[in-house]
Amino acid sequence: MTNIGLYFSIGIIVIGLLAILRYSLKGKDIDRRIIFLFMFITVASSLLFKMEFPEKPTLIVKKVFNKIENLPEGSRILISFDFDPAMKPEVMPMANAFVRHCMVKKHKLYIMTLWATGQALMLESIEEVLKPEFPDAVYGEDYTSLGFKAGGVGVLNVIITDFRKMYATDEHGTPLDEIPLFAEVTSAKDMDLILPIGGGAPGPKEWILFVGDPGKVPIAPGLAAVVAPLIYPYYPKQAIGLLGGVKGAAEYESELLRNYDQFKDMDTPALSMMGPQTMAHIVIIAFIIIGNITYFRKRRMNDNA
Amino acid sequence: MRKAPIIITAVVAALFVLSWLLKSNGAVVDENSMSAISQGFWITLSAFLTLAVMSFLYQDNPFYKFAEHLYVGVSAAYWMCMGFWTTLVGNLVPRLSEGLSNWFEVPYVGFKPHFIIPLVFGFLLLMRLSPKGGWISRWSLAFIVGTTAGLNLPRFLSSDFISQISATFMPLLVNWQGIGSFFSDFSLSASGQFIGILSNLVVFLGVFCGIIYFFFSKEHKGAFGVASRFGIWILMITFGASFGYTVMGRISLLVGRLTFIMGDWLGLIS
C-alpha cells in the first residue's frame, strides 16, 4: 500500500519537474512559490510513505563514538543543550543518542544549558529518554542537571575555574555540595569529555574557545549543519571529532544500533529523517540543473537577438 | 470585496473549533496531565500557529502578522523570566540578602558587598528607557563592551589565531613508502598516501593563499595575484561546501514541523 503511494508521489514530482524543465527551455524563470510548493510536496510525501536508508559512519563521527565507548566506566561527561526548539529536529537526536550511550557505558552525566529555550528540551531528554530507558539511574549519583544560566561566555568563563560560584544549586534547588556527583568536581576542567550540542552562539565554538582550549578538556560537539563547516578547522586538535547535522546523528544512531542489542527498539528520529532529506536533496539538485539550463538558454537567446 | 477577509476569518475560526473538538475527544488523559479539552486546545493552537507562519510563503497576511506579534511578546517575556529566576535569584540574591534567599529558597552564600556593583549597573542600563537619563546607561553598556573585549582578546588570540597556526604545521610527506605505492592507492583510508599528502598540501596552500587574499596592504599583481586567485577559489569551494552542508539542516527543520502537522495533529503518520 505504502509503495503505491510512494511511487505515485514520486511520479507527480517527476512530472512536475519535467513540466518546469520544458518551461525553462524557453529561457523563462519560474515563480518561486512553485518551488516552495515542490519542497512541501516532496518532504510531506516522503514523510507519509516512510523511506529508510542504511548509514555507514564516517571517521569523524566514529571518533566521537569510540571516545565515549573507550572511556573507563564512571568517567565524567558533560552535555550542554545549547539549542532551541527551532534547531530541535536536527540536534535533539544527537543529544538523545549521547545520553543513551553515556548511560549504557555507566558514565556520570552532567547536564546543563546556556540557552533559556534549551531548558525545556533538556528536561524532555531526561524525562523521555533517560528516566524511562534507564530506570536504575539515580539522580545525583549517575546524572545531574544544572539547568539554565544566562550570560553565555560569562558562564563558561566562571565554570572553567569554579562550578559552585556559578551554580549555587542544581536545577531543583539542591545545593551542589549535597550532590554526590559534585563531591570531587571543582570546575569544568574535571570533566573527562564535554559534548556541547547546538548551532548558535553561545554554543560549541564558545565551548572550544572558553573551556576546551584553556582547560584542555576533550570536546566532541554535536552541531547543527549550518555551523558544522565552521567547526572543522578545530578538528582534530581542538575538537576530537564532531557530528554534523541529521546525517551525523543518523550515523551515530546506526553505530548505537550496531553495537548494543538493547537499543534495537529505540526510536531513531535521525535515521528516519534521512528519507525526506534524500528526496529533498534530489529535488534541490534538480532545481539547480533546471536553473542552469534556463540561464544558458537565456544567454543564448540574448546572443542571437 | 470587503467580505472576503471576513469569510476567510470565519472559515479559519470554524476549522479551529472543529479541530479543538476532535482533538479533545481523542486526547489521552492521565491524572498528571491537563484536561482533554485544554489538550485539544493547545495542540490546535500549535497547529494554527504553524500554518499561520507558513502562509507567509504565499504572501504577507493578517494570520502571519498575528503569529509574528504573538511571538514577539511571548518570547521577550520568556527570556526576562528565565533571566530573573536563574541569574538574579540564583546568583545575585544569595550574595546580597539572607532574608530574600530564604524567601526564594536558594542557599545563602554570605554577604558579598561588591555584588552591589552589577545591581547598580543593571539599573543604570534600564535608565535608557527614560527620555532624559539615556546617557547614564552608557556606563552599563561600557561594562558589557569591556567584558566582551576582555574575554575575547586572549581567547580568540589563543584559539582562533595561535592554535590555528600550529594546527597547520603538518609534515607534507606522510609515511613515504616509495613511488609505487604512492600511485597505487587513491583511497581515503589511512593507507592511501596520495590522498593524505594531497590533503595536507591543499590545507597548506589553501590557508596560505586564503590569507594572501585577505592581505590588504599590497596590490594583487604578479605572483601575489596568482596566489590570491587560488585563495578565492578555495574560499568559493568553502562557501559552496557550507551551502550544500547547510541545506540538510534547513530541511530537517521542515521535516520536524511537518511531522508535527501530519503526525501529532492530523494523525496521518504514527
Next chain:
Amino acid sequence: MLKHIIMLVLMVGLMTAVGWAQEEGTATDSVVQQTLAAPPTNVQAFDTPNDNGHSITIEWDISADDGQGLNNVVKYLILRSATPDGQFAEIGAATPGATTFKNSGVKDDEDPNYFPRETDFYYTVSAVTADGGAESEVVGPVRGEGQFFDTRNGPVLVGCLLFTIFTIFFIRKAKSGAKLYIRPLAGIDAVDEAIGRATEMGKPILYILGLGSAADIATIASFTILGRVAKKVAEYQTSLIVPCYDPIVMTVAQETVKTGYYDAGRPDAYNEDDVFFLTNQQFAYVGGVNGIMVRQKPATNFYLGKFYAESLIMAETGSSAGAIQISGTDEVTQIPFFVVACDYTLIGEELYAASAYLGGDPTLLGTLKGQDWAKAGVIISIILGIIAAVTGQTWFTELFHVGN
C-alpha cells in the same frame, strides 16, 4: 598614547597587589597498613603548576597487582592528612590504571569544598581490592601555592604584546599623516554604482545594519560605510531607509546619517524618520524588512554587519523584488548565503577593510596595517612550521603550544 601606557601600568600594579592579598587556611587527617594488593609505589605529591594555589597533584606508579600480578585492584583511594602520623581521610578515588589525581577545591573559605593554600598536607595512595586497601608510603609535607604567571599562556601573552605594539605603532604612523596604502576592493566601487542606479530609477536605498550590537566589530565597520553611503545619497538626492534592530545602534546610525548629510552640504534634506527602530526580535525584524522591500521596492539593498539565519530570507526577498544587493559580514556561517544571493559580497575581513578604506580613519587604517603584519607573521610561521615538521624539529611547534 601616554594615557594608555599609564592605564596599563596602573592595571598591572593593581592586579599584582590584589594577587598578594589573598586568603589562608586549615586542614584534616590517618594511617593504616594492609597487604592485600601490592601498594602503589613512587608516590609523589606536588603543587599543581600554573594555578591559583588551591590544588595539589598526586602521581604514583600503579600497583604490581593492577592489570598484572594478582590483577585484583578495583580502584585507588587518595588519602590526606595534615600531619604525617595523624588521621588520614579519603579525599578521592581513581580508576585502575590511573596514575594521577588532582586534589583541588574552591577558593571561597566559607564553602565546604574549600581547599586552603600554603598549608602542609601529607598524602598516601591506597590500592583497593575487594578485601581492603594497601597503602603506599606517606609523602609530604606539600603545600599548594599560587603561581604569579600561568606559563602555559606564554605564547598568548607574547602574541598579545607583539600585536599591541604593531597596532599602536601603525596607528601612530597613520595619525602622524603617513599615507598607508590599502588596495581597492571590488565591492567598494559597486557602492557608488548602486547609489547611482537608485538615483536613475528614482527609488530609495535600503541599508540594513544587521543584528549586531553597537559593540560588534562588524556593526562598527558598517557605521563607517553607512556614513559614506549617506553622504552620496545626499549628493545624489535619493532617499535612504535604515530600519534598526537595536535601539542603541539606531541612535548611533542617526548620528552617522546626519553627519553624512552635513558633509554633503545638505543638512536640510536629512529626515530623522529615515533611521528608525523596528523591533529586536529576529524573525519579526525579517518580517518588517521584507514588508519594506515588497512595498517600497528599493533599487539597492545593503546588508552590512552581523547576520544570522535571517540573511537568506532577506537576500532572497530582496532579489525577487529586483534590487541590486551588496552584502558583507564576518559571520562565517552566513557568508555562503550572501555570496549566492547577492551581487557583491564583502567576505569576512573585507568588511573591516572596506570601512577603513572608505572612512580613512587613522585608527582603523592603523589596525588594518597591524593585522596585515600579523598575517605576514602567520604566513612565515606556517612555512617555518612545515619545514620544522618535515625535518622533525618539534621545538618549533612547542613555541605555539597553548594550554597544558
Next chain:
Amino acid sequence: MKRLIPVLITSIVGTVLVFSVFFPMAETWGEDFSLFFDIIAVFAFFLGGGNLVRVHLIKVLNKKGDWKFSIVTLIAFAITLTAGLFKFGSVDIAASVTAEGTWMQTIFNNIIAPLSSTMYALLAFFVASASYRAFRAKNREATILLIAAFIILLGRTPLGMFMTGWIPEWFSIAQIPNLAVWIMNGPNLAGQRAILIGVGLGVVAMSLRLILGMDRTYLGSDHD
C-alpha cells in the same frame, strides 16, 4: 566627562579580564567580573522587554500602522510575564520556571516552540529557491561554488553511494561520499581557517582598541 567615565569602565573591566587569564592569582577577579556581566545581561533582557512595551504602546496610542496587532504583542507579553514571574502552576518556589505542569511550560511547548521552529523551517523553502535562482555558472568563481555545493549535496545522501559505489576501493576517493568528506576536511578546512585567522585577528584588534579607549563608536554622540 560623559565620555571619560564609560571609557574608563571599559578599560578597567577589559584589562582585569585579560589579566585573569595570564595571572592565576587574579582568577577570582575574572570570575567575579564574568558574574557581574551575566547579571547585567539579565537587565539587558529587561531593557529589551521595556523597549518592546514602549514601542508597541506608542503604536497603539497613535493608532499607527498595524496598531491592532501591537495589542496582541502587549497582551501576550503581559500574560507570559505574569505566568513566569509568579511561577503559576508550580508546586515549589525552588523548582525551575519551566518545570512540569507550570503555565510557562505550556506556553513554551505550545506557542514558543511551534512559532520559532516554523520560522526557521521557512528557511528550507528559501534555500530551495536560492539554489534555483542563484546557483548559476555565470563565471569561474560561481562555477567552482556550484560544483562544490553539488558534490556535498550528493555526498550527504545515499544517492551519492548509489551513483558511484561501483568505483573500486583503491580509487575510492572518486566515490562521491568520500569526495564530499575530503572536501570538508581539505579545502573547506583551509578556507574556513583562513577566514577564522583573519576574523580572529579583527576581533583581537577591535578588543584591543576598545580596552585602550581608542574606539568609542559604541558610545554614540555627546548629545542625546
